[in-house]
Amino acid sequence: MSAGPSAAEPAERAPLLNRDSGTPLHAQIRDILHRQILDLPLHPGSALPTEEELQRQFGVSRSVVRQALSGLADLGLIRRQRGRGSVVAAAPVLRRQLQRAGGLDEQAAAHGQRLRTHVLRLEAAAPPAAGAEALNTQNTWEIERTRYLEQVPVAFMRTWVPRELFPHLTPALLENASLLALMREHGYHPAGGPRQVQAVTADPGLAQKLNTHPGQPLLLLEGVTRDALGHGLEWFNVWHAPNTVFDVDAQVTSQPASISQEHLRRLRTLTQQLESELAALDQRAR
Incomplete structure (x- = not known):
């Protein structure tokens, strides 16, 4: 059985961005990563690709990547840790x-x-x-x-x-x-x-x-x-x-x-x- 896909997809397999759609690139990247978190699924604590890897994967600037990650953080889907990158957050119960x-x-x-x-x-x-x-x-x-x-x-x-x-x-x-x-x-x-x-x-x-x-x-x-x-x-x-x-x-009833x-x-x-x-x-x- 082959191993499942990871969040860090190689550049040649990265979903294509539609640069003519009018949707900001950071929003497209946020939505792609969101789908990966939901569909793979990535377990809480799983590491996301680094900013540099995401830059290469999507062919965008670091500022665009950071906007996308901020959007995921705002949704409560990831935690951004200084010096440690971003990890999938545990969903609150x-x-x-x-x-x-x-x-x-x-x-x-x-x-x-x-x-x-x-x-x-x-x-x-x-x-x-x-x-x-x-x-x-x-x-x-x-x-x-x-x-x-x-x-x-x-x-x-x-x-x-x-x-x-x-x-x-x-x-x-x-x-x-x-x-x-x-x-x-x-x-x-x-x-x-x-x-x-x-x-x-x-x-x-x-x-x-x-x-x-x-x-x-x-x-x-x-x-x-x-x-x-x-x-x-x-x-x-x-x-x-x-x-x-x-x-x-649940209780056991003893009513006559x-x-x-x-x-x-x-x-x-x-x-x-x-x-x-x-x-x-x-x-x-x-």
């Missing part, structure tokens, strides 16, 4: 608890990490049929956001929320902000709801948003968040990059067989209603 609704910022903070949110789109649009049923309305905002961990995109979120409940949402309000926190500020207290996780592959649009390549496996989390009274507050799809770990607290699931559901609903009433009383007392 996002950990989230599957049974916990929301609170992704708090979960990241518990691991010493900080999430950043960038709003890509917010406009009035009807949700898919499943979302309209979950929210009991077609009059919704459609919101697209990307979540970043250490400058690396880790999740792309597409969310629908009822416009009559949140008429004043703007991209500026949601930028680097928690949607659930904004809901609480408007007097709606998210309680949770059913979720499901499935493995999917990235289409070209998702690949671009998550800084990966088409066909890359992703984890799709889909569900609805309701308040304590069962009113739908959001219906969402969240595509997670492969560097996401879902933690599940005579207790039906319907009875448990009614008890949970009653508990949620009581919690909502207590929260409202506490708010008025303040």
Whole structure:
């Protein structure tokens, strides 16, 4: 079996740059190296070619090479070390608890990490049929956001929320902000709801948003968040990059067989209603 290709391709095998495309040469080199890191794959700590080798490989000046490497560093894909060259960086791992609704910022903070949110789109649009049923309305905002961990995109979120409940949402309000926190500020207290996780592959649009390549496996989390009274507050799809770990607290149940699931559901609903009433009383007392 022949050895696989390395990042330091010989000059005669180097991908050709298109000098007439209008795309800056440093951006073309950055994208070529990006594909090599994703497709080979190069493991964390693997050395990239030196600046001199890249100059010879692509036939460009050192300043162009340095711009390309800076672009990779900005994406969190490499670490540049003085006197040691550039190495592939380990992707930061996002950990989230599957049974916990929301609170992704708090979960990241518990691991010493900080999430950043960038709003890509917010406009009035009807949700898919499943979302309209979950929210009991077609009059919704459609919101697209990307979540970043250490400058690396880790999740792309597409969310629908009822416009009559949140008429004043703007991209500026949601930028680097928690949607659930904004809901609480408007007097709606998210309680949770059913979720499901499935493995999917990235289409070209998702690949671009998550800084990966088409066909890359992703984890799709889909569900609805309701308040304590069962009113739908959001219906969402969240595509997670492969560097996401879902933690599940699995327990062995010892409940008597005579207790039906319907009875448990009614008890949970009653508990949620009581919690909502207590929260409202506490708010008025303040």
